Amino acid sequence: MSTDLNDTHRPWLDPKQEPFIKIRGVTKRFGDFTAVDNVDLDIYKSELFCLLGGSGCGKSTLLRMLAGFETPTAGNIFIDGEAVANIPAYARPVNMMFQSYALFPHMTVEKNIAYGLKRDGLPKKEITRRVAEMIELVELGDFRQRKPNQLSGGQRQRVALARALVKQPKVLLLDEPLAALDKRLREHTQYELMNIQDQLGVTFIVVTHDQEEAMTLSTRIAVMDQGRFIQTGTPTEIYESPDSRFVANFIGSANIFQGHVITSTADHVVVRSAQDDTLQFTVRHSAELAQNTKVWVAVRPEKIRMLKDAPTTPGPNQLAGSVHDIGYLGRLSNYKIKLDNGKMIDVTHPNQTRPTSGRHLVDWDERVYLHWDSASAIVLTH
Amino acid sequence: MIHKRSRWVIAMLCFGLAFLYVPIFLLILYSFNHSKLVPIWGGFSTRWYTVLFESPEVWEAVMLSLRIALINATFATLLGTLAALAMVRFGRFKGRTLFSGMISAPLVMPEVITGLSLLLLFITLADIIGWPGARGFTTITIAHITFSMAYVAVIIQSRLIGMDQSIEEAAQDLGAKPLRVLWDITLPILAPGMLAGWLLAFTLSLDDLVIASFVTGPGSNTLPILIFSRIKLGLKPDINALATLIILTVSIGVLLAAWLMWRQEKQRMQDRKMASRTDH
Ligand SMILES: Nc1ncnc2c1ncn2[C@@H]1O[C@H](COP(=O)(O)OP(=O)(O)O)[C@@H](O)[C@H]1O
Ligand SMILES: [Mg+2]
Numbered sequence: 132m133s134t135d136l137n138d139t140h141r142p143w144l145d146p147k148q149e150p151f152i153k154i155r156g157v158t159k160r161f162g163d164f165t166a167v168d169n170v171d172l173d174i175y176k177s178e179l180f181c182l183l184g185g186s187g188c189g190k191s192t193l194l195r196m197l198a199g200f201e202t203p204t205a206g207n208i209f210i211d212g213e214a215v216a217n218i219p220a221y222a223r224p225v226n227m228m229f230q231s232y233a234l235f236p237h238m239t240v241e242k243n244i245a246y247g248l249k250r251d252g253l254p255k256k257e258i259t260r261r262v263a264e265m266i267e268l269v270e271l272g273d274f275r276q277r278k279p280n281q282l283s284g285g286q287r288q289r290v291a292l293a294r295a296l297v298k299q300p301k302v303l304l305l306d307e308p309l310a311a312l313d314k315r316l317r318e319h320t321q322y323e324l325m326n327i328q329d330q331l332g333v334t335f336i337v338v339t340h341d342q343e344e345a346m347t348l349s350t351r352i353a354v355m356d357q358g359r360f361i362q363t364g365t366p367t368e369i370y371e372s373p374d375s376r377f378v379a380n381f382i383g384s385a386n387i388f389q390g391h392v393i394t395s396t397a398d399h400v401v402v403r404s405a406q407d408d409t410l411q412f413t414v415r416h417s418a419e420l421a422q423n424t425k426v427w428v429a430v431r432p433e434k435i436r437m438l439k440d441a442p443t444t445p446g447p448n449q450l451a452g453s454v455h456d457i458g459y460l461g462r463l464s465n466y467k468i469k470l471d472n473g474k475m476i477d478v479t480h481p482n483q484t485r486p487t488s489g490r491h492l493v494d495w496d497e498r499v500y501l502h503w504d505s506a507s508a509i510v511l512t513h
Numbered sequence: 514m515i516h517k518r519s520r521w522v523i524a525m526l527c528f529g530l531a532f533l534y535v536p537i538f539l540l541i542l543y544s545f546n547h548s549k550l551v552p553i554w555g556g557f558s559t560r561w562y563t564v565l566f567e568s569p570e571v572w573e574a575v576m577l578s579l580r581i582a583l584i585n586a587t588f589a590t591l592l593g594t595l596a597a598l599a600m601v602r603f604g605r606f607k608g609r610t611l612f613s614g615m616i617s618a619p620l621v622m623p624e625v626i627t628g629l630s631l632l633l634l635f636i637t638l639a640d641i642i643g644w645p646g647a648r649g650f651t652t653i654t655i656a657h658i659t660f661s662m663a664y665v666a667v668i669i670q671s672r673l674i675g676m677d678q679s680i681e682e683a684a685q686d687l688g689a690k691p692l693r694v695l696w697d698i699t700l701p702i703l704a705p706g707m708l709a710g711w712l713l714a715f716t717l718s719l720d721d722l723v724i725a726s727f728v729t730g731p732g733s734n735t736l737p738i739l740i741f742s743r744i745k746l747g748l749k750p751d752i753n754a755l756a757t758l759i760i761l762t763v764s765i766g767v768l769l770a771a772w773l774m775w776r777q778e779k780q781r782m783q784d785r786k787m788a789s790r791t792d793h
Binding site for chain 2: 198199200219220221222226227229230231233234235236237246247250251277278280281282283286294295298
């Protein structure tokens, strides 16, 4: 028996694994507006998959097609091998947690949670047992007799979660599950959500516009824009190897230099900046690029080293400038460095030592030298 | 300066209130007048109330009005709710705009026109199919339903538009078929609106003189018709007594409604306090 840890945790790498949800060429139009545009996606069992994108990019619409509230204009959706096109929402093996929570205002917490089980016609005893279990899981024991308007935002969120989970769906769809909570509660609830998903092993598909939330929660992320998938991958892949400027900018921030390929070998490319002829970047890159290809070099702010002394030997990936602005965030500081050619660069440094007498690592207008490893930057072709 | 203005305001207020309430007060006062001539005070007496209670005509009118109002309110609420559901929830069907325009037309139609057209309808129907044979209870009820239904539909429609549709979707998502969703979720949430609609339809019907006059037949007098026909023969003290009783009933109704609203508001405040007390 081969127990390759990697493959049980990353089923999408294993061609023998059958995806649990298959979305094939799905398009949704409202009149002549295309909300979801010819989308393909595989989601595997027990994944915590995030659909990430700005407001209005079609995330909710895609989720609602999975739940059965919208019918695709074209394309097919398969859940557990079964085409769901003709299955109405009330008969699908998925449950949804709505962005507004959509709790039944005239029912108590207990009745809200029991509603789905009653519709399944389960025996009373079984319903009572499972509702009690679920209330335990989401820690709502003291509130079982309360109506939704007697609950705080965090409690309502947990009722909504419990109500959707109690039916033991094969897939749970969550539309912006944490958007209505304040920041502290949101962070706490993120971990709660992950724990619950881990305990129950249900496949979660989470819609969010918050990239930090997506990074924290998910096994994989699909970045959406204008109804299309721009990139799909693990949080690390998306962050460290974005394949477009859009993703590089959307997930975290990136310093981007436009340029042209001078030389390209098997493991790296040399790029000359379009803005400044004297600037050259060496970037580790596995694919070869033709000479003179227009490319963009992207470097994350935290991957740039900032020194007060000029480097002893000139080399690639070296820049010089002066400190234009400092944003002190506590555990780290953001520096805006104005290069000699006028371009602004973002650099982030952790504050590893306590600044004494209010002084920062560097000061406003101080001259600094920037440098990064060739493996820290990436080359983008679009 | 400020003092002067506030005096002026108070004077205006008193005048306004007097304008509203002096006639009502006079009405009540004269209902206890012993004298048969309304404007002449002949001492305190309750004789007109006795006269009133002994008049079978008045009792008949009261009962007819109540029967019509009850049946009207119930049917208007049912039909109005269905119409609102059809307009708001069942997607875009052909001619929806026309339908929603038509359903609210009775709100702005002059009562005289509504009454006249309904009368024409009843006469035509009687000619063609022999129904309704005699005008009275049935025709008034039908006429009232047609216009009060429009009011109910408007009330329910606004509630439906204000309601988060994902609540109904959530029920469906949890396994409820559409009719089940209607019964378990939509109707209970609409219940306060339906109650308001019912009460409105009830009062509209009790109050209506014009339309009822058009579509009624010989011998079928609703309360407003009776009062109006008697007034035509001169002011009568027993009508004052009747009006006083109506005022009393309405006042009790208003007080009851105010109390219910006050209780609801208190409950809401309590809920909010409860909710904000308990976050972790
Ligand atoms: N029922 C609808 N009718 C018309 N347009 C819609 C409908 N639902 C969504 N849209 C449009 O589709 C786009 C995507 O919506 P949605 O999926 O809700 O975006 P989001 O990514 O913010 O969840 C939006 O521009 C929205 O206006
Ligand atoms: Mg959305």
